[in-house]
Amino acid sequence: MQQQTPNRELRRLDALVGEWELQASVGDQPMGRVRTVFEWLEGGAFLIQRADAEPSEPPPPPEWVANSPFPLATITGLDDSTERFSMLYADARGVSRVYEMSLSDGVWEIWRDAPGFCQRFTGTFSDDGRAIAGYWDRSRDGSSWERDFDLTYTKVS
Numbered sequence: 001m002q003q004q005t006p007n008r009e010l011r012r013l014d015a016l017v018g019e020w021e022l023q024a025s026v027g028d029q030p031m032g033r034v035r036t037v038f039e040w041l042e043g044g045a046f047l048i049q050r051a052d053a054e055p056s057e058p059p060p061p062p063e064w065v066a067n068s069p070f071p072l073a074t075i076t077g078l079d080d081s082t083e084r085f086s087m088l089y090a091d092a093r094g095v096s097r098v099y100e101m102s103l104s105d106g107v108w109e110i111w112r113d114a115p116g117f118c119q120r121f122t123g124t125f126s127d128d129g130r131a132i133a134g135y136w137d138r139s140r141d142g143s144s145w146e147r148d149f150d151l152t153y154t155k156v157s
Contacts, residue, residue, distance in 0.1 A: 007080050012103050013047045015129055019156040026149045034070065041075065049074040069093055076101060108132065118142045130155040
């Protein structure tokens with residue numbers, strides 16, 4: 001069987017490849033730590049992410065634990081005609097979603113416009129590429145947005 005040739009534009013996602021520790025917080029209150037790994041699939045044709053929560057002290061609030069999506073997985077690919085990324089998402093709650101995504105000039109964006117529950121993420125890479133400061137917003141109508149939670153990614157390897 002012949003090896004696939006990945007689209008060169010996918011290489012923009014190399015900045016994500018590796019193992020990261022995530023710290024989520026709502027306001028100034030930490031909600032827990034997560035380990036996530038991004039790696040190439042099918043010889044670089046797709047980027048896969050796997051994430052799972054770690055026990056933390058102090059434990060996160062019960063409502064955070066009850067709504068925890070972990071473990072979760074994503075698969076990201078590229079539409080070469082539009083040069084837009086799409087990300088398939090699935091988590092432990094049985095939630096499945098499709099997001100659009102971009103990554104350029106040190107800014108990582110993920111968004112979804114769905115009836116009744118729109119979401120968007122913006123993350124900014126540090127100058128050395130080993131940290132990402134980001135946040136998720138949510139909206140019921142696609143025009144009035146509120147902060148859902150903050151995330152800090154720190155590259156482990």
